[in-house]
Amino acid sequence: MTESKEPKPCFGDLNVVFPKGEDGLPHSPETCLACPDKTRCLRVALQSRDGIEWQTERIDQAYTSGLMSFWSRWSRKKMLDRKRKDRG
Numbered sequence: 001m002t003e004s005k006e007p008k009p010c011f012g013d014l015n016v017v018f019p020k021g022e023d024g025l026p027h028s029p030e031t032c033l034a035c036p037d038k039t040r041c042l043r044v045a046l047q048s049r050d051g052i053e054w055q056t057e058r059i060d061q062a063y064t065s066g067l068m069s070f071w072s073r074w075s076r077k078k079m080l081d082r083k084r085k086d087r088g
Helices: 038-047 049-064 070-087
Strands: none
Touching: 038 049, 049 070
């Protein structure tokens, strides 16, 4: 598959490419799964400010459920905080 030259208007928008479904979990819509830019688009979305916030929520959930240690949580949140500050 080749990637398109001009990105679509929805490119990198986390609320479009990875919205929460009825079950409260994020799902990629069928239209995104058929798109040749889906992987790059989702990566860009996860590096956006909304994506960093989403990752922070996932880290907190993993810690609360006991799947992550305190130090691992601290380290990952520190990394995301640095990314957030770099983004502006």
